[in-house]
């Protein structure tokens with residue numbers, strides 16, 4: 457049966473490019489007409505404004521002077537032609553690109569929009585117009601109008617969606633608190649419940665505000681199309697990252713979308729080999745760990761240490777590639793001691809192989825992920841019982857994990873993050889913050905404050921990510937619930953179940969596939985069954 461014709465994305469792109477080229481060509485040909493068409497309403501608007509500003513007693517003489525000039529031009533040889541030429545020149549001048557943007561915008565703005573812009577301007581006056589402003593012509597003055605400060609704007613659904621405003625040169629735009637004051641005011645006055653991106657152009661004293669579309673919250677766990685060594689932390693805005701991955705949505709009837717992922721590179725040469733995620737309670741850090749574990753299990757082994765002991769990772773127990781799910785202090789200590797020894801063993805094995813001019817053995821190459829949820833709780837217990845601090849045991853995997861193919865991910869809650877040990881803070885250069893935290897709080901974890909702040913009703917799994925010294929990206933973690941959590945949507949739990957490796961009780965698929973894996977069930981200490989542990 458012949459298949460229905462489905463245009464490929466490439467041909468659509470070509471069609472779009474062809475249409476764009478045709479439109480560009482047409483715009484070039486019609487450019488003079490477009491300039492005149494743009495200039496005429498601007499000129500009219502200026503004349504109307506000027507007429508409105510002219511006091512009543514001067515309107516009569518002005519009209520008389522204009523009429524006299526008109527008659528004179530009419531009588532002069534070539535007068536009408538000269539007048540028409542002057543009018544065309546003036547129209548073209550006002551129609552040029554960037555000419556009198558605010559005046560043009562003002563002409564387009566309706567009464568309600570003008571009122572909104574004026575209200576916003578007046579709200580900004582106390583922030584941007586202090587007593588004793590030294591500028592001869594202040595941009596922000598009580599009783600001033602928005603046209604003098606707002607260069608560009610756009611409305612969407614009756615609310616301001618974009619704004620480019622000029623701020624005074626004296627404004628301390630290098631101070632985070634001063635910036636945040638203006639940003640919070642703008643966000644509050646332009647409509648709550650939305651997220652905004654603020655770009656401060658310090659060279660030109662311009663602030664650009666853009667209302668952002670919400671990030672999609674219906675992306676289930678799935679095998680993402682990534683290169684080896686790449687892990688999807690979540691999804692972000694299209695303008696921040698290059699490239700997209702095809703994504704299936706929770707709704708089985710919805711067509712797949714191409715979304716921009718936040719990709720974290722792990723393996724032997726990454727700049728950010730370990731990750732620290734800090735979140736508000738219930739914001740989704742355990743979910744992030746589950747999402748990472750499902751991706752890591754495609755070609756590696758995973759060891760869970762759950763400091764809270766809430767059974768968040770019980771669904772992973774007794775699965776192939778899962779070396780352990782430790783929920784108690786003794787179990788966690790044994791597991792982390794093993795992870796430290798395993799890191800050393802891999803380093804030694806890889807070093808010896810290199811001396812012989814060979815590749816490291818497969819057992820030293822297979823990625824190992826150590827996922828630690830709430831280590832501060834374990835450290836507290838260890839202090840009480842006089843045991844070794846589990847975070848200290850992470851020192852070796854954190855310091856040498858990169859060369860040994862060991863990746864450490866630590867998740868902690870705000871409030872307990874001060875109890876994170878130095879090695880954890882020093883070696884985790886990939887950072888994630890989850891929950892509706894203030895930009896300052898996010899900045900303490902990420903090392904730079906985000907240009908946006910999450911709305912008060914931030915969905916679960918929403919936050920920010922920063923890889924090394926890169927930009928702060930908005931992040932939405934895929935829906936990856938505990939498959940045993942009855943409150944989570946069934947479709948999302950099924951997606952997780954489908955990705956979980958087989959149970960260790962199922963017959964091994966083949967000897968080579970099981971190489972380097974020794975399954976350990978929940979509560980078992982990985983050290984006893986650790987592969988090639990020395």
Ligand SMILES: Nc1ncnc2c1ncn2[C@@H]1O[C@H](COP(=O)(O)OP(=O)(O)OP(=O)(O)O)[C@@H](O)[C@H]1O
Pocket residue numbers: 673735736737738739740741742743744768869916917918932933934935936937938941943944
């Ligand atoms: N990205 C997400 N999309 C949808 N639901 C989520 C997401 N992240 C978390 N949730 C839901 O929010 C609830 C809390 O998630 P999770 O247990 O991961 O949070 P947490 O930060 O570990 O909190 P706590 O440490 O207090 O348990 C769960 O019901 C989970 O299914």
